[in-house]
Amino acid sequence: MGRCSMAISEQQLINRLVPTFLRVRQTDFYRVIQRTVMLTFPFVLIGSFSQIIQLTLLTKTGFLASIFHLSTWVPYYKYLHYPFDSLTDLTLNSVAIIAAFGAAKYYAKIYHRDDQLAGLTGAIALLLVAYDYSDQGQGSFNPVLIGTNGLTSAIIIGMIVGVFFRLLGKSTDTPRQSHTTQILDRTFASLLPMTLSFLLAVGAGLAINWLMLLDYSEQTLEQLQKIAMTSHSVGLMFGVAALSLIMEILGFAGPFQQRILANTPSMTTNLNYALSHHSAYHVPYPYTAHTLYEAFGTFGGTGMLLALIIAIIISSHNHNYHVVARWSLVPALFNSNGPMMTGLPILYNLIYAVPFVLAPLINMAVAALAIWLHWLPPMVYPVPLGTPGPLIAFIGTNGNWMALVIGMLDLAISVLIYLPFMHLAEATLHAAHEEILRSEMTGNEN
Amino acid sequence: MKINLWQQRRRNSLWVLVLVAVFLAALIFPAYQWTQANVKSMAGRHDSRMSPVILIPGSSATQNRFDRLVTQLNKADKQRHSLIKLTVKTDGTIKSTGTLRPRDNEPFIVVGFENNKDGYGNIQKQAKWFSLAFKLLARRYQFNNFKAIGHSNGGLVYTYFFEHYFTRDDITVKKLMTIGSPYNFSEANLSHKTQMLADFIKYRDRLPKQLAVFSVAGTENYDSDGLVPARSVEAGKYVYQGQVKHYTEVTVTGDNAQHSDLPQNEQIVSLIQEYILDSKKKTPTKALMGAN
Secondary structure, three states, X not given: OHHHHHHHHXXXXXXXXXXXXXXXXXXXXHHHHHHHHHHHHHHHHHHHHHHHHHHHHOOOOEHHHHHOOHHHHOOOHHHOOHHHHHHHHHOHHHHXXXXXXXXXXXXXXXXXXXXXXXXXXXXXXXXXHHEOOOOOXXXXXXXXXHXXXXXXXXXXXXXXXXXXXXXXXXXXXXXXXXXXXXXXXXXXXXXXXXXXXXXXXXXXXXHHHHHOHHHHHHHHHHHHHHHHHHOOOHHHHHHHHHHHHHHXXXXXXXXXXXXXXXXXXXXXXXXXXXXXXXXXXXXXXXXXXXXXXXXXXOOOOOOOHHHHHXXXXXXXXXXXXXXXXXXXXXXXXXXXXXXXXXXOOOOOOHHHHHHHHHHHHHHHHHHHHHHHOOOOOOOOOOOOEOOOHHHHHHHHOOOXXXXXXXXXXXXXXXHHHHHHHHHHHHHHHHHHHHHHHHHHHHOOOO | OHHHHHHHHHHHHHHHHHHXXXXXXXXXXXXXXXXXXXXXXXXXXXXXXXXOEEEEOOOOOOOOOOHHHHHHHHHHHOOOXXXXXEEEOOOOOEEEEXXXXXXXXXXXXXXXXXXXXXXXXXXXXXXXXXXXXXXXXXXXXXXXXXXXXXXXXXXXXXXXXXXXXXXXXXXXXXXXXXXXXXXXXXXXXXXXXXXXXXXXXXXXXXXXXXXXXXXXXXXXXXOEOOOOEHHHHHOHHHHHOOOXXXXXXXXXXXXXXXXXXXXXXXXXXXXXXXXHOOOOOOOXXXXXXXXX
């Protein structure tokens, strides 16, 4: 009975919230963002598969390479990673170019401008902004602006290009005639917005280089990361974790984003203590970003997305959700969350923001409680790259079975946290779909 | 009809989920074995009391270069340190002679090279070969710290090794003594920096921060040990000073202060005994300091 009434109230809540989210979805702005993010999905998917092969199989310290000692018996192991290096670099690590293309193209399309030229202009504008003007690095680009962390800035750049096309370009509404003079006409109509976009982009690129804006922001981020990693205040650590998660869903790199492999002083101290005392209980720093956030808060990558995938597989009615979840499962197992972020998409998605932040924090709290009760020692031992989320704490505690149990418990809790939000997102999608059907039936395209 | 389609889809997804779950479950045991073995080896190294002295001879000298030094040290130290000799061939294979005496925690290990020629290019190669030998030693003797001595170009090989190959965080180098090492080759004028010295200075921030360095110069006359200019040995300060924990320069004169004789110079033997070897008992200096 209790479950039934809860289900009803959940349904009521969904009914009340759907119209609000529907209105947000239907703004031009949001539509452009959504379509752009989904455009990047196939590239991110291929890049993520390439990356997990590179990381877990073909890096000596990777997870599968470590536990199966691949480097000792696979022939030519040293050279096998090369093809995957280039593939990952040009898909996952340059996905922002595609985003800039998409944002400019879709924006121009809404206002009936030449979307092809607008898209290409957007992509080149991004490359101009990211151009590295150092004396040695001829023709290299700033990796922060080109990769997944540059998605948001790329969409902004693409939209600005789109605005130029809207304000300065001519409408291409006239019936299509592939007469050369007309094509030329259209090209010349786009020349002004193109030139302006490029000039602005070059200016922005030079400004970034000379003022070293990126260096500053990177340094601030590093500083923040350092404070968070070296601080032993549990409250601050939870705060920084929350901040990282919020930044991540907005497409920026949060302080905890780069998986921190370099040993922090607290990690070294913990490890030495554990090795000296032959036990990991009572280490000096049991509650750190490493022992809580990395060990229990990142299954399937930032935001515990492995839990959302399971939630979808168990109870989603949406065909697309099932397809994306199936394809994202293997990358997510090795903590690569790109496919889910762009495929569903989770990025910029207000509905998923709540569980995305909440699930990792609750997991960390559960783990902290278990450590406090001495059910398991904090993880202090090294964990290979790309270790599946539920196994991280297990390996990092030298195979403590309780760590495995807590990991599974955390995963189950996260699935429960994600379920209602997934239902809400699904209902919104369903309503949007019906809206489109209705407008098509009445022939009233708006 | 629609319901059936949905169920079909869900069944497909569930199958994928089950497959992945089985795959994950199959990984649990290998992961368990890996971490147990890894932690065991880390603990073994952590508990190890082994602290070898690893020596690199200069160019044109073989792995037998330090025989007399070790004999003299054993006499002075009143204990028998083992002497183990490694030679790295040009193809990277390693030949080793000598054995570790039981209960000896401070063996002397000499690493020589088949190609022991002079010149910056050879020093870079020798540093690479040394890194292979070091990897072997670290695995074989499971030490977590060591002391380093380099005679002549051996000191340069060590410097290049520390800047480019030494990345292990489970092993620390406590002390380094370079004996008559020409940081600026035969160039006596410090305003003319050789490529090697410029590179050493360029990458100096990679040197181990906790290292204590002793640079020993020998002099026959006021400016040379007969082969290496004293100013070239002195140039080591541009590499190490302010970068490592301590940097000490020592100049010895008198008998056996000629470049090739330096390893058996009595003063240097006692310097090694005092500064490089682990002290077994209270040293007189400490007692004196306590008395003050």
